[in-house]
Amino acid sequence: MRVFTFIGGKLLNVAQGLGEMLALLCETVYYFKDAPRNLTSIFRQMSIIGIGTLPIAMLVALFVGMVLSVQTGSELALYGTQEAIGAIVGMSMVKELGPVMTSLLVAGRIGSAMAAEVGAMQVYEEIDALKTLEISPVRYLAMPRLIACLLVVPALVVFSIIIGVIGGGVVADVNPRIDVPFTVYYDNMIRALNYKEIFKGLLKAMVFGGIIAHVGCYVGFKTSGGARGIGESTTRSVVLCFLLIMVANYLLTRFML
Amino acid sequence: MKPRGNFWSKLAHGFAPSIMDGDSCQIGYTESRGVSIQIENLNKSFGDNHVLRDVNLNIEPGETFSIIGPSGTGKSVLLKHIVKLEKADSGRILINGQDINDEQPDVPQDFRYSMVFQSSALFNSLTVGENVGLWLREKRICGEIRIRRIIREKLRLVGLESKEDMRTSELSGGMKKRVAIARSLAMNPDLILYDEPTAELDPVTSDELARVIMELKREVNLTTIIVSHDLNFALYLSDRVAMMHDGQVVAIGTPEEIKKSQNPLVRKFIYTTTKGIQGERD
Numbered sequence: 001m002r003v004f005t006f007i008g009g010k011l012l013n014v015a016q017g018l019g020e021m022l023a024l025l026c027e028t029v030y031y032f033k034d035a036p037r038n039l040t041s042i043f044r045q046m047s048i049i050g051i052g053t054l055p056i057a058m059l060v061a062l063f064v065g066m067v068l069s070v071q072t073g074s075e076l077a078l079y080g081t082q083e084a085i086g087a088i089v090g091m092s093m094v095k096e097l098g099p100v101m102t103s104l105l106v107a108g109r110i111g112s113a114m115a116a117e118v119g120a121m122q123v124y125e126e127i128d129a130l131k132t133l134e135i136s137p138v139r140y141l142a143m144p145r146l147i148a149c150l151l152v153v154p155a156l157v158v159f160s161i162i163i164g165v166i167g168g169g170v171v172a173d174v175n176p177r178i179d180v181p182f183t184v185y186y187d188n189m190i191r192a193l194n195y196k197e198i199f200k201g202l203l204k205a206m207v208f209g210g211i212i213a214h215v216g217c218y219v220g221f222k223t224s225g226g227a228r229g230i231g232e233s234t235t236r237s238v239v240l241c242f243l244l245i246m247v248a249n250y251l252l253t254r255f256m257l
Numbered sequence: 258m259k260p261r262g263n264f265w266s267k268l269a270h271g272f273a274p275s276i277m278d279g280d281s282c283q284i285g286y287t288e289s290r291g292v293s294i295q296i297e298n299l300n301k302s303f304g305d306n307h308v309l310r311d312v313n314l315n316i317e318p319g320e321t322f323s324i325i326g327p328s329g330t331g332k333s334v335l336l337k338h339i340v341k342l343e344k345a346d347s348g349r350i351l352i353n354g355q356d357i358n359d360e361q362p363d364v365p366q367d368f369r370y371s372m373v374f375q376s377s378a379l380f381n382s383l384t385v386g387e388n389v390g391l392w393l394r395e396k397r398i399c400g401e402i403r404i405r406r407i408i409r410e411k412l413r414l415v416g417l418e419s420k421e422d423m424r425t426s427e428l429s430g431g432m433k434k435r436v437a438i439a440r441s442l443a444m445n446p447d448l449i450l451y452d453e454p455t456a457e458l459d460p461v462t463s464d465e466l467a468r469v470i471m472e473l474k475r476e477v478n479l480t481t482i483i484v485s486h487d488l489n490f491a492l493y494l495s496d497r498v499a500m501m502h503d504g505q506v507v508a509i510g511t512p513e514e515i516k517k518s519q520n521p522l523v524r525k526f527i528y529t530t531t532k533g534i535q536g537e538r539d
Contacts, residue, residue, distance in 0.1 A: 037397075121380075129378035132340050132371060133392045133444070140395070 021218050024138065028146050028214070031139040038144055045148035049110050050156060056109070057102050057156050058163045064097055065089060065164030069171040073178035082178050086188030089168035094193060094201040098161040100249055103208035106153055107241035111216040114145055115237035118220025119230045127221070142217040146210060153209030154202045161201070165189065200256050207252060211244045282399035289479040291319030292353045292368050292447045294339065299348035301334060308334050310504040312348070316497075321474055321481040323491035326501035327526065332484040333375070335501070336450050339482065340372050352448065370448040371441035375456050377433040379425040379440070385412070386421030389439045411439040414476065415469050431462035435469060442473070448480045455487045463490060470494055488530040492516070500526065 035042065068089050076082040118141055121127050130137045169189075172180040219237040223229050294316040301309040308331045316322045324332045337343040339350055341357060350357050352368055379388050389408045393399055399407065408421055415435040420428075428436065434454060441449050451470070455463040467490055474481065474494070485491045491498055492512040499509040500523050508515060508523045515523060 124376050125374040125378040126380060128337075128342050129372070129374055129380075131342060133395070133440075135392065135395045 020222075021214070024142065024218050024221070025214055027136075027138045028142045028217070031136065031143040032147065034139055034143065035147055038139070041140075041144035042147050045144050046152050049106065049148055050152040053106055053109055053156055054159060057105055057160050060101065060105060061093075061098065061160035061164040062167040064101060065093060065167030065169075066171045068092055068097070068164075069168035069178070070175060073172055073175065073180070077177055077179075082172075082180050083184055083188055085172050085178060085180055086169070086185035086190075087192030089172075089185075090165055090189035090193050091197065093161045093164040093168075094197055096249075096253075098157045098164060099201050099204040099208060100245065102157045102160045103153060103205060103212065103245050104242060106149075106156065106209070107212045107215075107245060108238055110149070111212040111241045112234045112238050114213065114216025115219040115223070115233045116230055118142075118217055119223030119233040122221060122223045123226055123230060137221070142213070142221075145217055146213040149209035149213035150206055151209075153212070154205040157202065157205040200252075203256075204249065204252050207248055208245050211248060212241050215241045215244060282403055283397075286398050286445060289445045289477050290368075290447050291317075291478050291480040293318045294448070294480065294482075295351040295354075296335075296339075297349050297351070299335070299338060299350065300346045301331075301338065301343065302346055308504050309338075309345070312501075312504070312506055314499060314506060314509075316480060316482065318480055319478055320496045321470075321483070321494055323483040323485060323495040323498045324501055325485060325488060325491045325498055325526070328486060330501045331504040332486075332501050333452050336372070336452055336482065336484050339448075340370055340450060368447040369444050370450065371444045371446040372450040372452065373434065373437045373441055373454060375453040377430075377437040379428075379433055379436055381425055383425070384421065385417070385423045385425060385428070385436050388425065388436055389421070389443050391440065392444050407443055408439075411442045412436075414442060414473065415439045416465075429462070430458055431465055434458070434466055438469065438473070442477070446479060448482070451481070451483045451485070453485055453487075454483065455485060455490050463487065467493055486530070488527060 069085060072088050073082050073085045076085060076088075118127075121141070127137045127141075130140055169182045169185045172178045172185045173182045216237050219233045219240065223233040225232075294314070296312055296314040299309050299312040300307070312331075312335060314322075324335065326332055334343060338345055339357070344358065352366075352370075355362055355364070355366055357366070380391070383391065386405075386408045387394075389411055390404050393404045393407060398404075409418070412418055412421060415438050417432065417435055417439065420432070420436075425433065425436065438449075454466055454470070458466065470481070470483075471494060473479075481494075483491060483494065492515065495512060497509065497511055498515045499506050500515065500520075501507065502522045508518050508520045510518065516527070518524065
């Protein structure tokens with residue numbers, strides 16, 4: 001009987017959490033109407049997310065593109081089909097690796113920071129202060145972050161894809177086991193890619209960006225218990241972001257096939 | 258300083274006209290007017306913990322009223338009910354005769370309240386001036402020129418002239434409290450609430466803060482509620498004092514009446530906060 005009570009309690013907690021997340025999302029989207037008068041906050045968040053993450057995202061994308069090229073190219077070379085490497089690297093970066101890898105990076109770097117910042121504001125009564133000043137914390141804190149993430153994560157993904165593809169091309173050209181000239185690599189990739197695929201990749205990135213901001217703010221708003229609570233929120237936001245990004249990635253891939 | 262009115266400033270504010278130019282304020286931005294407060298049979302529990310038990314209080318317009326008592330007796334929770342950060346299980350709070358939790362009042366609520374938090378709750382990402390002007394800017398209450406004037410005026414009231422460009426991280430504990438008070442005053446509140454204003458402050462800074470609140474009492478017509486376990490601070494500033502114990506109001510009166518009270522709980526509190534620990538008496 002105790003087991004059922006325990007499981008029931010956990011399920012109720014999950015249902016309550018999902019309900020709260022949905023309610024927060026609806027409220028945040030409702031405040032999109034106030035975006036024009038909060039452009040300063042939105043630009044500030046875009047700068048924090050974009051400029052801070054861009055160098056590391058590009059570096060990671062470069063090496064991912066290079067590894068993808070050297071691994072796949074070597075195998076293809078065994079069957080003499082290494083010229084297809086451009087299409088494989090391009091499609092992988094556009095459809096999966098670019099959006100997912102960049103989003104995970106942003107989740108680790110920005111999602112956790114958002115949860116910590118909003119969580120600290122919650123713990124140190126700043127959220128309560130906003131409420132007594134009749135300023136909606138959702139409008140003031142969550143809405144600019146959500147809009148910034150929706151815009152910046154796809155932009156970061158574009159840079160990641162470009163750098164990843166270049167890295168793969170360079171490896172394919174200079175690695176003697178693959179030995180595919182960059183022009184061949186490029187032509188092959190362009191033939192394989194189309195606007196629809198690029199759009200799907202960017203749509204994924206946008207959804208993942210939304211998940212990161214929403215989870216960061218939700219976990220932040222739910223923070224309690226001082227410095228320890230802030231630390232726990234940081235960890236929780238990263239884990240939840242990773243989980244939701246993976247689930248959303250499967251669902252989006254499944255429905256956009 | 259020249260008011261911001263160029264293209265980029267306008268873009269950053271979404272081309273909302275009221276924030277860029279003009280010296281006027283909304284009609285509703287009136288001077289502070291003290292309000293009356295009635296608290297009737299207020300009860301609140303957190304799980305099994307009954308924090309407020311049938312609390313009844315009457316506070317007159319313009320009065321400075323302190324709620325004292327040991328930690329954990331429900332003082333701050335009571336304060337949070339007045340500013341609607343908590344909702345009571347039963348009972349009600351009336352400000353100027355209007356139930357503050359009435360969703361559809363017959364007459365629109367015509368009062369403003371503000372709270373100075375124990376931790377000051379200043380926004381670290383903003384400067385002192387931006388903190389003070391936050392409500393005015395976010396609610397589009399006045400034009401930018403007027404907002405800057407109000408910020409200077411409110412900072413002068415708390416003795417922090419020309420500090421508006423400082424970061425909050427550069428301020429001492431006492432200065433943070435004063436900025437928090439200035440931020441509250443920017444609303445021209447009819448009711449201001451202080452939650453443990455002297456917590457974490459040394460005696461000299463507490464004394465400075467007491468003088469600031471005393472000065473405000475003279476210059477601004479507002480109702481003030483102070484929650485504190487600093488007995489001297491409360492007795493010095495207040496017109497009346499209530500003592501809470503175990504979620505209930507156990508004594509209420511003027512500072513003189515409280516000092517002379519024969520209620521054992523009040524006597525014990527006065528003794529321990531002015532003489533030393535309880536064990537020393539035995």
